[in-house]
Amino acid sequence: MTSSTTKRSPRSAKTPKSNEPITTKVLIIGSGFSGLGMAVQLRRKGINDFLVLEKAESVGGTWRDNTYPGCACDVPSLMYSYSFESRGSWSKVWSSQPEIERYLQEVSDKRGVTQKIHFGQKLVSGYWSEPESRWHVRTEAGREYIAQYVVSGVGALHIPNYPDLPGIEKFTGQAFHSAQWDHSVELAGKRVAVLGTGASAIQFLPFVQKEAGELTVFQRSPAWVLPRKNFAVPAGIRTVLSKVPLTRRLARWSVYWGAESLAFGLNGHSNMMRPIEKVAKWNIKRSISDPVLREKLTPSYRIGCKRILGSNDYYPALAAPNTTVVTDRIAEVTEDSIVTSDGKSYPVDVIIYATGFHVTDGFDSLALKGARGEDLPSHWRETGINTHLGITTEGFPNLFFLLGPNTGLGHNSVVFMIEQQIKYILKVIDAVDSKDAQRIDVRSAVQGKFNDDIQSKLANGVWTNGGCTSWYLDSLGVNRTVWPGFTWQYWRATKDFNAAEYEIA
The missing domain is CATH 3.50.50.60 (FAD/NAD(P)-binding domain)
Incomplete structure (x- = not known):
């Protein structure tokens, strides 16, 4: 079997050898599309006090780990890429795993993020210190990180699901x-x-x-x-898309709106x-x-x-x-x-x-204890997985999710969703800083209303009424994965930050 793996970039960031805790303003978990996107936008905003924890030795997340023959994206690459780093040189309409992994490596290097990544650091536990208003996170390698904010970019498709087969x-x-x-x-x-x-x-x-x-x-x-x-993109078209940004922008939006129509x-x-x-x-x-x-x-x-x-x-x-x-x-x-x-x-x-991933229970890897001393997996087993906007969850201050619950898609590019979430998180951090505060936590009633609305809309969707059981559903048959609507509606929901929805202190 011919390997489809991509040549890895050398490890660029070195974790300090000292056993002293490492402090930072923002700690990002994971270096796939979510984590890298968050890191790039922090730098663009002038916030350089951040670090990225990556369990592996290179960036890429899902697109680093999945190297099976034929692995490719099922969303056209013109849309399955960052808007701030759009590219016209994709070799095919639906790009292969090596090309997407290489794209993420190049973005990380070009945008000065690679040196901010601590490779070989897998999160194993963490807790919120109320007196300090800080997160304390420990990794499998025994390192401790202290951060004001933690951003989870672990995604849903990273823990393989093995069936329990007798014998x-x-x-x-x-x-x-x-x-x-x-x-x-x-x-x-x-x-x-x-x-x-x-x-x-x-x-x-x-x-x-x-x-x-x-x-x-x-x-x-x-x-x-x-x-x-999967058509190869002719060299002439790649040249035009690469050298004329307007054509690339128009092509990207045509792909976006074409996919968006499926949401009906x-x-x-x-x-x-x-x-x-x-x-x-x-x-x-x-x-x-x-x-x-x-x-x-x-x-x-x-x-x-x-x-x-x-x-x-x-x-x-x-x-x-x-x-x-x-x-x-x-x-x-x-x-x-x-x-x-x-x-x-x-x-x-x-x-x-070919049995998929732990999706709705994939957040069990985030063994983080919140303000009441309850760890996130146990908390969600009691309440059901729920958040506000798929980004924040009550009782866990200063913790944010990228591609969190009910923000996955069945019709368009999740990279679009990730970018809206990143913009929203930056607004949250701005709001806390502008008030000279230290912590922010979503109000329980706000979160409850959001989830009631989500589940009400999902009740009418094909995932509920289509006659199947899928990985979109949790063990109780509740859809905790998909966004029930158009992605432009999610853009509208996250466009503005409403401080009244949160407790800021």
Whole structure:
């Protein structure tokens, strides 16, 4: 299997060797799109008293970690990039993982952020000191950081979800998650099992099918997959987009508004999705001649209930002679096979988990104790995950989230959402500084009203009424992931900071 990894930039920032606590005004957790964007905008605003904690040895977040074959963005790169660092030189409409990772590395270096990053520092715990009005954060390496503000840029797609398979400990073959792709594993001629048919599997499965001797795909529920050919952008167009900013801006906005139109169908008008569903059904019909397989791959839920995917080679890979699609539940794993609930045994040499991430429980990694001594995961298990604007949560002063609860998207670029959140956080910091204060905490009633409004709108959305169960929902079936509306509505909601919604001291 050919690796798709990008050459890493050398580690640029050195964590001090002293065991003395390190103090800073703003401490950012993570160096993906969220963390880097926050760091760049702090510098642009003239706030240089900040640090970034990164658990790995290079920047990139999701786009550093996911190196599986075929890994690419499903939002056009003209929009899946910072507005302050737009680029016209993207080689394809939907850019590949190496190109996006390289973009983030270049932004970090160009904007003078890399030297502010402490690599190899994974947050393990932290607490708010009320007397000091400061956060104390500890890392796995034993370092302590003291900060007035903490900004979480950890995102939702960073903790791989491994299914609990009976007997997996007996398996003698090789197994790995798609988000931790093992490029040393040789797949040629092997009997390969892929567990899951979500966004990652859609992309890497055609590559695996070409190499594997036998491919067995275990599917819980099929995905809606639209036809998509990833066109290379002609050199002449790249030149114009790169050298004429106005054309790049117009192209970016055309992509934005085109994607934004999908929000009509996703939020209360699911019948508008029927034409798109017909295209997806045609995509199945043109690729799959076997009626039994075609039925297995046709979802029973409304398109948009789960993330809409795109591929021209996914269905042909499933229809290939060396591929078997299994929809029966996995009963157990033996030393060299997977056994399903109907008693059938499928010989396997390699297992690839395409089972997604811990999303709604991904915030459990933020073991931060708030003003009342309660840690964030326990607090949210009691109250349900809720925030104000997806950015702040009551009882945890001076803590901000980027891509926090209910700010994910099913139709447009999350980078747009991140940028609005960063602007809002900067306004919050300004408000605290202008009052010569030290702390800020959202009022409980304000947060409650926001969440009631969010859940009321989500009740009408396709994620609730579309007939599926997805990773957008928490263990209680509540959607804590998606923003229920247009992204311009989120821009409007975060455009102005209202000090009356907060307690500032």
